[in-house]
Amino acid sequence: MNVGFIGLGLMGASMAANLQAAGHALFVHDVRKAAAAPHLAAGAVWKDAPRAVAEAAEVVFTSLPGPPEVEQVAVGSEGLLHGVRAGSAIFDLSTNAPALVRRLDGLFAARGLTCSTPR
Helix, strand or coil, X not given: CEEEEECCCHHHHHHHHHHHHCCCEXXXXXXXXXXXXHHHHCCCEECCCHHHXXXXXXXXXXXCCCHHHHHHHHHCCCCHHHCCCCCCEEXXXXXXXXXXXXXXXXXXXXXXXXXXXXX
């Protein structure tokens, strides 16, 4: 399966490594390309923006510091919203705010994408 991972800090790097070790093709992005070095050395593919990760992957995981970063990655000018395809899944593993999750759900739903979030 083609899996995307955005946010390769302390927690995200370990989760991404486990996905890669399980044999999934991994597409990665982080604000610091150096954070992706171990994954790239193991065969992951670097993508220059969250949008590009969404275009390449069937499933995308994000592990980000907080709501501002989640919002930027999700709906910024090169965010996931602009690249995700129908049938794909996005899992946010970040510490996030329920109000932002609900707002993002509405933005993705307006594009015909189904989200599973608490209302």
